[in-house]
Amino acid sequence: MELIRIEGLYKSYGDKAKRVEALRGIDLQISKGEMVAVVGASGAGKSTLLHLMGTLDKPTKGDVFYKGERIFEQTDKKLALFRNKNIGFVFQFHHLLPEFTAIENVMMPVLIGGGNKIAARKLAERLLSDVGLEQRLNHKPGELSGGEQQRVAIARALVHSPDVLLADEPTGNVDTHTGDDIFHLLLKLNKDQDITMIIVTHNERLANRMKRRLRMVDGKLYEETSREAAGVYKEGDAGEGSGVSG
Helix, strand or coil, rough: CCEEEEEEEEECCCCCCCCEEEEEEHHHHHHCCEEEEEEEEECCCCHHHHHHHHCCCCCCCCEEEEEEEEEHHHCHHHHHHHHHHHHEEECCCCCCCCCCCCHHHHHHHHCCCCCHHHHHHHHHHHHHHHHHCCCCCCCHHHHHHHHHHHHHHHHHHHCCCCCCCEECCCCCCCCCCHHHHCCCCHHHHHHHHHHEEEEEEEHHHHHCCEEEEEEECCCCCECCCCCHHHHCCCCCCCCCCCCCCC
């Protein structure tokens, strides 16, 4: 089932004299339950694409459809509600609140939305257990390792049972072993809970292990062939992949 469809997506910044074309005509379809890697050089447009898919920013031109509906036709208030209900975000830097414990950080989105405190705590306990932190519920971020902090951030992103998890370099701020652990956790969540995941990463080794892999090159998106996903891809060979965008 198609979950997300992107048509003719452009995003530019600055005025005419200093205009930067971050995205240049992206077309893309993502089905429910897919796990997709987006790779490419810094500045290619990967994070911009993720922000538009998550409605953290608006396109200069083009449409994003969610379950067949144009999401950017909604008011800012409705977009915020859409984001809160349907999208989970995980970033390279976890953005946990340092003065609160792990369980309080995970509960926070529910409490901000007016949810019941007891129910929020039970949900947070379950989610932290799912990510292997049942023994660290009452530890503050400063008392947790980098990998543990990222696991808390993942649990927090799942607190509203989103259809889509958008992750921007989720393993970029941890060591290789911890990055592997986080990646395996994401794989397990994708398999067990059928959560659609779009993961921006510089880690080609991890990206190679995902079923679908897209490459951003100068604001355009290319679906990589199996040859490219095996590591033979060269940045100048973008046209050899099956183009997802113009």
